[in-house]
Amino acid sequence: MNLFGRLTEKSWETPGADPTADPALSRPSAASVGLRVFFGIVTMLFGLVTMAYVMRMGTVAMEHGPVSDWRPMPDPPLLWINSAILILSGLAWEAARAGARIGRGLLLFAGVVAAGLLALLFLAGQLALWAQYAARGYYAAANPSYSFFYLITGLHGLHLLGGLYVWGRTVSRLLAGADAGAVRVTVDLCAAYWHFLLVIWLVMLGLLIST
Amino acid sequence: MATATIADDLRPLHHPKSWIGKYVWSQDHKVIAIQYSLTAIAIGLVALVLSGLMRLQLGFPDTFDFIQPENYLQYVTMHGMIMVVYLLTALLLGGFGNYLIPLMVGARDMVFPFVNMLSYWFYLLAVLVLVASFFVPGGPTGAGWTLYPPQTILEGTPGHQYGIILMLASLAIFVVAFTMGGLNYVTTVLQARTKGMTLMRMPCSVWGIFVASIMGLLAFPALFVACIMMLLDRLVGTSFFMPAIASMGKELGYEGGSPILFQHLFWFFGHPEVYIVALPAFGIVSDLIAVHARKNIFGYRMMVWAIVIIGALSFFVWAHHMYVSGMNPYFGFFFATSTLIIAIPTAIKVYNWLLTLWRGDIHLTVPMLFAIGFLFTFIHGGLSGLFLGNVSVDVPLSDTFFVIGHFHMVMGVSPILVIFGAIYHWYPKITGRMWNDALAKIHFWVTFLGVYAIFLPMHYLGMLGVPRRYFALGETAFIPPSAHLANEWITIAALIVFAAQMLFFWNMTWSLFRGPRADPNPWGAASLEWQTPDTPPGHGNWGPTLPTVYRWAYDYSVPGADRDFTPQTQPPGGAGRYHAT
Numbered sequence: 146m147n148l149f150g151r152l153t154e155k156s157w158e159t160p161g162a163d164p165t166a167d168p169a170l171s172r173p174s175a176a177s178v179g180l181r182v183f184f185g186i187v188t189m190l191f192g193l194v195t196m197a198y199v200m201r202m203g204t205v206a207m208e209h210g211p212v213s214d215w216r217p218m219p220d221p222p223l224l225w226i227n228s229a230i231l232i233l234s235g236l237a238w239e240a241a242r243a244g245a246r247i248g249r250g251l252l253l254f255a256g257v258v259a260a261g262l263l264a265l266l267f268l269a270g271q272l273a274l275w276a277q278y279a280a281r282g283y284y285a286a287a288n289p290s291y292s293f294f295y296l297i298t299g300l301h302g303l304h305l306l307g308g309l310y311v312w313g314r315t316v317s318r319l320l321a322g323a324d325a326g327a328v329r330v331t332v333d334l335c336a337a338y339w340h341f342l343l344v345i346w347l348v349m350l351g352l353l354i355s356t
Numbered sequence: 357m358a359t360a361t362i363a364d365d366l367r368p369l370h371h372p373k374s375w376i377g378k379y380v381w382s383q384d385h386k387v388i389a390i391q392y393s394l395t396a397i398a399i400g401l402v403a404l405v406l407s408g409l410m411r412l413q414l415g416f417p418d419t420f421d422f423i424q425p426e427n428y429l430q431y432v433t434m435h436g437m438i439m440v441v442y443l444l445t446a447l448l449l450g451g452f453g454n455y456l457i458p459l460m461v462g463a464r465d466m467v468f469p470f471v472n473m474l475s476y477w478f479y480l481l482a483v484l485v486l487v488a489s490f491f492v493p494g495g496p497t498g499a500g501w502t503l504y505p506p507q508t509i510l511e512g513t514p515g516h517q518y519g520i521i522l523m524l525a526s527l528a529i530f531v532v533a534f535t536m537g538g539l540n541y542v543t544t545v546l547q548a549r550t551k552g553m554t555l556m557r558m559p560c561s562v563w564g565i566f567v568a569s570i571m572g573l574l575a576f577p578a579l580f581v582a583c584i585m586m587l588l589d590r591l592v593g594t595s596f597f598m599p600a601i602a603s604m605g606k607e608l609g610y611e612g613g614s615p616i617l618f619q620h621l622f623w624f625f626g627h628p629e630v631y632i633v634a635l636p637a638f639g640i641v642s643d644l645i646a647v648h649a650r651k652n653i654f655g656y657r658m659m660v661w662a663i664v665i666i667g668a669l670s671f672f673v674w675a676h677h678m679y680v681s682g683m684n685p686y687f688g689f690f691f692a693t694s695t696l697i698i699a700i701p702t703a704i705k706v707y708n709w710l711l712t713l714w715r716g717d718i719h720l721t722v723p724m725l726f727a728i729g730f731l732f733t734f735i736h737g738g739l740s741g742l743f744l745g746n747v748s749v750d751v752p753l754s755d756t757f758f759v760i761g762h763f764h765m766v767m768g769v770s771p772i773l774v775i776f777g778a779i780y781h782w783y784p785k786i787t788g789r790m791w792n793d794a795l796a797k798i799h800f801w802v803t804f805l806g807v808y809a810i811f812l813p814m815h816y817l818g819m820l821g822v823p824r825r826y827f828a829l830g831e832t833a834f835i836p837p838s839a840h841l842a843n844e845w846i847t848i849a850a851l852i853v854f855a856a857q858m859l860f861f862w863n864m865t866w867s868l869f870r871g872p873r874a875d876p877n878p879w880g881a882a883s884l885e886w887q888t889p890d891t892p893p894g895h896g897n898w899g900p901t902l903p904t905v906y907r908w909a910y911d912y913s914v915p916g917a918d919r920d921f922t923p924q925t926q927p928p929g930g931a932g933r934y935h936a937t
């Protein structure tokens with residue numbers, strides 16, 4: 146039944162109308178529903194940060210006359226390298242998914258491990274980026290555009306860390322001998338989460354480099 | 357999402373063995389609900405005491421030396437923030453949401469029990485961090501519950517040293533806690549309903565909590581971002597919100613930040629927050645009225661849609677809190693219009709409650725008394741809200757006691773009355789005992805008449821122009837002696853109401869041990885939570901098999917049925933109802 150059909154049901158008229166088939170058989174798993182809901186929350190979070198970013202950028206500070214105090218940041222190569230690493234990490238998850246689907250344990254394991262390590266490398270790269278900026282005097286407090294940069298990369302990194310926690314548990318389950326079928330749902334969901342964070346990152350990257 | 361989801365699987369649950377596993381690190385939604393509720397009530401008591409202190413100062417100025425102006429500001433701030441966030445939100449969603457959702461939709465537990473448990477412990481941490489701010493040098497923040505920059509972090513605002521840091525940190529932790537809980541409530545409703553429990557067969561309580569949880573998940577991120585950004589302004593010296601400003605004769609390092617940006621973020625959270633508190637109350641009160649008037653809720657479908665529409669609309673009205681901050685007049689017009697539009701579904705709900713009562717078989721039980729009390733305070737607060745929704749009327753009334761009277765009626769007292777009604781209503785199911793009826797009735801009448809005695813005169817004070825958040829009025833020409841008299845009586849009423857709450861606590865505690873054993877379904881209610889095999893429900897709620905639902909939750913007084921209620925689990929056959937509502 147579609148959503149509209151559900152919401153217009155005349156429930157008072159249907160005593161005993163044959164209850165729908167056992168929902169346990171037809172529903173997506175709780176984890177995948179939960180993950181979708183979580184995507185909504187995170188989208189909202191970054192959407193709000195974006196709004197704040199745009200509003201703050203347009204704020205005309207009195208002490209500067211009619212111009213904003215916003216100063217753009219340079220876009221060092223590391224920014225692009227890191228983004229590429231995150232893309233590779235997502236691809237590794239796809240490899241792992243394929244491995245789980247066709248039951249190739251080695252591909253699955255290699256994919257999972259590579260995905261996590263690449264994500265860790267991405268985070269290390271982001272930290273290196275912070276250090277690079279700081280060394281050149283782009284402190285968080287020096288200009289609002291720098292402040293937003295640290296805020297956005299920090300929030301994004303924390304979300305990735307959350308994903309890495311699930312990754313760690315998956316690796317340990319694989320090491321303990323779990324087979325492809327047992328981790329398939331988890332791998333699917335991890336892949337979806339990684340792609341989602343990649344999209345968020347690309348949008349944020351667009352915001353950062355275009356301003 | 358590596359946690360097991362026990363609602364999916366019908367194998368016997370893993371039963372915790374030790375006392376600690378059962379009552380402390382519990383993953384059972386019922387235990388978590390009680391942990392949430394008790395914590396919320398405990399911190400709510402602190403807020404109540406703070407309001408008593410404020411009233412003492414306002415009613416009898418120059419009497420209490422220990423209340424200095426800065427203390428007054430701290431009381432106002434902590435009272436407001438605790439009441440709205442740490443009491444009402446936590447109690448309605450963390451408490452009632454946790455207890456009711458699985459039982460009312462026929463699940464064994466929340467879908468992510470471990471995350472649910474974490475949610476409580478994060479909430480407790482948030483409360484502890486908040487409480488800690490009373491004990492740091494400089495005390496808690498006195499910036500007002502809206503925490504507007506720049507004054508929030510400037511010298512001269514009480515608690516600008518550590519209090520504000522702890523407040524912001526505590527709010528951020530709260531948001532994390534809420535997100536973990538809310539994810540459970542929403543997913544459980546979407547995914548773990550039992551066989552036959554279609555969306556439109558869910559009781560209004562579940563609908564209210566469900567929509568409020570979605571709203572919370574979407575609105576709290578704004579508070580989270582605002583808190584983090586303000587923390588950075590305070591600790592790292594960024595200028596998200598802080599404009600170039602000189603304080604106490606010296607220039608601070610800030611430049612160019614936008615205080616208005618904070619206001620937008622805050623109210624993007626703050627206005628939906630009002631409905632996050634109100635919608636669960638709306639849902640619960642619908643069920644109280646239907647059960648105790650032995651009638652189906654009038655216009656069930658309309659009630660559900662109204663909840664959904666109110667939830668959606670309330671994301672488009674936030675700037676009505678910012679009329680006096682200045683904005684483009686077209687925006688002002690937009691927000692004033694959207695605000696008034698929300699009144700429509702809200703009014704529909706009120707009419708439907710009244711129509712449910714109309715010619716019902718009204719049992720004046722204590723839960724029903726509280727439900728009717730809610731109708732009074734809510735209609736009352738709604739009417740004064742129509743004044744404030746108009747920009748031109750709001751401007752002179754804003755920041756006066758009229759506003760205080762208005763929002764206490766509509767979002768302070770009204771949800772609290774529903775909460776009391778709900779506690780009395782479900783207490784027999786939660787504890788297996790009945791409370792003392794006489795004490796409960798005294799509690800109701802003193803509370804209900806008392807809140808009128810407190811908040812009605814405040815409207816009058818506001819029209820005189822008495823400002824809010826003022827420690828003392830001093831010698832002011834426009835404030836007549838009658839205002840001082842009113843203030844004294846308000847304070848006396850507040851103290852009496854305070855005392856009546858002690859009766860409530862006494863009743864609840866005493867009944868826990870000495871109350872008579874309760875019937876498993878003392879009110880003759882049709883919804884699922886009253887049909888559990890055990891009272892209080894055991895671990896896993898439903899014994900070996902999940903219940904099957906055959907009808908909606910409101911089959912009361914069906915003509916020809918053998919009882920005046922038909923439980924949702926009763927299969928068809930015999931009399932059903934075939935006429936439309």
Ligand code: HEM
Binds near residue numbers: 410501810
């Ligand atoms: C008998 C119970 C209560 C009494 C006597 C009381 C009294 C007060 C007083 C005297 C103020 C400060 C007025 C001023 O100087 O500005 C206040 C503020 C406030 N109260 Fe209550 N209150 C009560 C219950 C509640 C409840 C249940 C809520 C829950 C929503 C609530 C929410 C607030 C808020 C949000 C503020 C504004 C704080 C601020 O201005 O920053 N109060 N209350």
Ligand SMILES: [Cu+2]
Binds near residue numbers: 626627673674676677
């Ligand atoms: Cu509002």
